[in-house]
Amino acid sequence: MQVLFKTNYDQDINYLVDRGERVRVLLALALALIAPLVVGGYFLSELTMFLVYIIAGLGLMVLVGFTGMVSFGHGAFLGIGAYTHSVLLGYGLPFFITLPAGALAAGLIGAALGRAASKMHGFYMAIATLAFAIVVETGIGAWEHVTGGHMGLSVPPMAAFGWEVTAGPLQYYLILALVVFCIWGVANLMRSPTGRAFVAVRDSETSARSLGLNIARTRIKAFFISAMLTGLAGGLLSHLVFYLSPESFGVNESLKLLLMVIVGGLGTITGAIFGAVFVSILPNLINLLQNFLPSSIAEAAGLEQLLFGAIISGFIMFEPEGLYGRWRKLRLFIETFPYYKRATFTRQKRYLKTERFR
Amino acid sequence: MSELEVNNLVVAFGGVKAINDVSFSVEPGEIYAVIGPNGAGKSTIFNAISRVYTPQFGSIRFQGQELLNxxxxxxxxxxxxxxxxxxxxxENATVLDNLLVGRASKVRTGALSEFFFTPRVRREEHEHRRKVEDILDLLDMQHHRYEKVADLSYGARKNVELARALCADPKLLLLDEPASGLNPEETADMSFWLKDIKEELGVTIVMVEHDMNLVGRIADRVLAIAGGEVLAVGNVTEVQSNPTVQAAYLGTDA
Amino acid sequence: MEFSDAIQLLLIGISQGCGYALIAIGFVFIYRATEIVNFAHGELMMLGAFMVLTFSEIWGLGFWLGSALGILSLGVFGYLLDAVVMRRLVGQAQATIFILTVAIAMMLRALAGMIWGWTPLSLSVPFSSDITFGGVVIGLDRIMIIVGTVVISLLLYAFFSLTRTGLAIQAASQNQLAAYYSRIPVKRLIAVVWAIGAMVAAVAGIMMAPVTQVDTGMSIFGIKALAGAVVGGFGSIPGAVLGCLIIGVAEPFLDFYFPAFKGTYAYIIMLAVLFIRPEGLISQTFQKKV
Known part of the structure; x- marks a missing residue:
């Protein structure tokens, strides 16, 4: 374990001060850069999908992990981003305009939802986002002459002035650049006043207010940023699925995003990345599992849903800090071997913390 | 002119009047203690001043500014x-982050510049940090800087809360039972710090406190209330010897 | 639309609303006792309907015995759900707990689909004939939902205000710590609340089964009932029932006149109400004491 002697405030502001952390991040980045040279075809498209999910997860993390508001409706923002991007692209606009436009559309709708939700109490907000997702899904289906309704909409190629970003390494690098940009931006936010305001609103509304934070404004901001990132992910996702239909942005997609941030580890940026890794390899894990199960169970419809539910509940019950929490414990175990104590992470006994006024 | 003037304050919940026609004023630079039995309405006064509750009637003026607006x-x-x-x-943030949130009212940067972490954001962060370090020095808690609040003892948390309030550069501090749950040594520390805060930073302090020793040691004036009404105002000995105050604490037969 | 059609839609709406209300009663009780919002309540209702179907049709025990066993089994299930799962989460952030109940809902739906199949099954009930009066045709099953809701509400009211256990539960809902100090076994009572909530949901499942058929899609009523409870105000049973009735009555009319968003009007109404009054129609204080 490296012991840091801090001599400068910048050491608390800068990220990656720890040498080990710096090495790990650079290594991951190097791997991401050389990946297209090593693998191709199917595996590369899987990797690209993984990158897109990082952005979406980061978006949801801003809301659920940092600001403590639950959204059961983030699939809708993914959909709004994807549809806005694809429809505008269909009108012949260049992708570097339509992509931000999709993100902005999702962001603005998110801010509007956030404005209403900011005054609501915790679970009213959760139910409202769930209802919002259902209404958006139906709305996309009903608005046939623009979205193609339930017939679906085929996504035009990612093009600008006759130049086209085709699937493959070029697309991969473009998305990788966006991922790095988004992670950098969110990390910046989290080390500045806005990020601290998010956490403050999550942990204690009353004292956040007494310290001068406008709760409603902070929540709207979080909704805007969160929906914008998810909308951007939606725009990128449309080029990986080629074909949009309202059903693919319903409640199930929202729950998948939620699964991602919970399994990854709420409240950390690394958690969003770990979650994306997990969601990307989950179908393969399920396939693997199916080989071991008797065929009556393995082939039953609904197995995937069952496992989704089981994974979420398992993590919430046994490892609320997610994969990132596990990883932290593992690292500490190795770094401090043989002095690791399980009790380091034991939580205090807790009581029902009432949120009601009596 | 008084620093804080509360006039004819009435706070009611449904039909119950928690505060009934309370008036008092606090002079600049003094330590003003509010005492009273449980349920007297001490915290309600604080909550009305910090606008958690909206009073039904009355006015609260701070340096001439009407707080009810x-x-x-x-x-x-x-x-x-x-x-x-x-x-x-x-709970889930470090002491340092807690104190930095205390600076929230002084933040001048917006989310967009923070997203790109412009040099100006960094400069302001340094400013906030310097202020936070001053407070950490004052309250002698540098060693807690990087600890998570969830890992701290009760006494340390009380101090963090005091420090966080100080980070906002206040002219008036409202302390709701600063010494409750502290052991005698921690209480003694607290009384020194409160004096320091008053003398070095020139902050006016209004506090609700049950520990009469602490009140006697540091308070310049004391306001005794019971049942939402003012019983007595004066220095500690005056208030303690006041027959109505004694009756409120000990019952009428005492 | 003719007048008799309107009356018919109104009656259907009221019975639908009562169905939602039956579900809402269950989770409002659970909410009041534990501050947990059970997003899986619709799934409990679905499970109840499937259990009754299993006992009465597949095992051939007949409707009444099958219903009794079905309701009882759900009671056991509710009790265990609290004792095994929810109790571990006391003190965790509310957000985490909602997500957990949603995950449980997913699992229950998937399990039900795997066990009983994804195609709708029908449960034959002794009250399925139609009644005609003044040109209005209404199914007896619809009437039974309304009657059932009233009966259950009265029973629960009696239970909570007259019996010792009911009063103890009320005490525990008001202040867990104080109730615990007065020798009330808070943990066990909360599990009992879950059991009662699940049993009421099972009754709702039986009542709704003839009009909807029994399948995994039934669970959507849980979300609509949540929407209704939010519209009326979550804190009180009468508020929740009122909200559910509003949603139930509005739905068939809106579906009829504006079919584009058919099936989602419950949510649209709720969103509209929340936009205007963020606390629901009957407001309540959620503010924390400081």
Whole structure:
């Protein structure tokens, strides 16, 4: 374990001060850069999908992990981003305009939802986002002459002035650049006043207010940023699925995003990345599992849903800090071997913390 | 002119009047203690001043500004910071981050520049940090800087809350039972710090406190209330020897 | 639309609303006792309907015995759900707990689909004939939902205000710590609340089964009932029932006149109400004491 002697405030502001952390991040980045040279075809498209999910997860993390508001409706923002991007692209606009436009559309709708939700109490907000997702899904289906309704909409190629970003390494690098940009931006936010305001609103509304934070404004901001990132992910996702239909942005997609941030580890940026890794390899894990199960169970419809539910509940019950929490414990175990104590992470006994006024 | 003037304050919940026609004024630079039996309405006064509750009637003027026209989050910009009876800290953040949130009312950067972390954001972060370090020095808690609040003892949390309120550069501090739950040594520390805060920073302090030793040691004036009404105002000995105050604490036969 | 059609839609709406209300009663009780919002309540209702179907049709025990066993089994299930799962989460952030109940809902739906199949099954009930009066045709099953809701509400009211256990539960809902100090076994009572909530949901499942058929899609009523409870105000049973009735009555009319968003009007109404009054029609204080 490296012991840091801090001599400068910048050491608390800068990220990656720890040498080990710096090495790990650079290594991951190097791997991401050389990946297209090593693998191709199917595996590369899987990797690209993984990158897109990082952005979406980061978006949801801003809301659920940092600001403590639950959204059961983030699939809708993914959909709004994807549809806005694809429809505008269909009108012949260049992708570097339509992509931000999709993100902005999702962001603005998110801010509007956030404005209403900011005054609501915790679970009213959760139910409202769930209802919002259902209404958006139906709305996309009903608005046939623009979205193609339930017939679906085929996504035009990612093009600008006759130049086209085709699937493959070029697309991969473009998305990788966006991922790095988004992670950098969110990390910046989290080390500045806005990020601290998010956490403050999550942990204690009353004292956040007494310290001068406008709760409603902070929540709207979080909704805007969160929906914008998810909308951007939606725009990128449309080029990986080629074909949009309202059903693919319903409640199930929202729950998948939620699964991602919970399994990854709420409240950390690394958690969003770990979650994306997990969601990307989950179908393969399920396939693997199916080989071991008797065929009556393995082939039953609904197995995937069952496992989704089981994974979420398992993590919430046994490892609320997610994969990132596990990883932290593992690292500490190795770094401090043989002095690791399980009790380091034991939580205090807790009581029902009432949120009601009596 | 008085620093804080509360006039004819009435706070009612449904039909129950928790505060009934209370008036008092606090002079600049003094330590003003509010005492009274449980349920007397001490915290309600604080909650009315910090705009958690909206009074039915009355006025609260701070340096001539009517606080009832402020939203709850604007009170701190007027110059009033507070602590809470049951500690309200940001549990999952470090002490440093908690104190930096205390600077929230002084933040001048927006989310966009923070997203790109412009040099100006960094410069301001340094400024906030310097202020936070001053407070950490004052309250002698540098060693807690990087600890998570959830890992701290009760006494340390009380101090963090006091420090966080100080980070907002207040002119008036509202302390809701600063010494409750502290052991005698911690209480002694607290009384020194409160004096320091008054003398070095020139902050006016209004506090609710049950520990009469602490009140006797540091308070310049004491307001005794019971049942939502003022019983007596004066220095500690005056208030303690007041027959109505004794009756309120000990019952009428005493 | 003719007048008799309107009356018919109104009656259907009221019975639908009562169905939602039956579900809402269950989770409002659970909410009041534990501050947990059970997003899986619709799934409990679905499970109840499937259990009754299993006992009465597949095992051939007949409707009444099958219903009794079905309701009882759900009671056991509710009790265990609290004792095994929810109790571990006391003190965790509310957000985490909602997500957990949603995950449980997913699992229950998937399990039900795997066990009983994804195609709708029908449960034959002794009250399925139609009644005609003044040109209005209404199914007896619809009437039974309304009657059932009233009966259950009265029973629960009696239970909570007259019996010792009911009063103890009320005490525990008001202040867990104080109730615990007065020798009330808070943990066990909360599990009992879950059991009662699940049993009421099972009754709702039986009542709704003839009009909807029994399948995994039934669970959507849980979300609509949540929407209704939010519209009326979550804190009180009468508020929740009122909200559910509003949603139930509005739905068939809106579906009829504006079919584009058919099936989602419950949510649209709720969103509209929340936009205007963020606390629901009957407001309540959620503010924390400091």
């Amino acid at each position: 402020c939203e709850a989050h604007e009170v701190v910009s007027a110059g009033i910071a507070r602590t809470f009876q049951n500690i309200e800290l940001f």
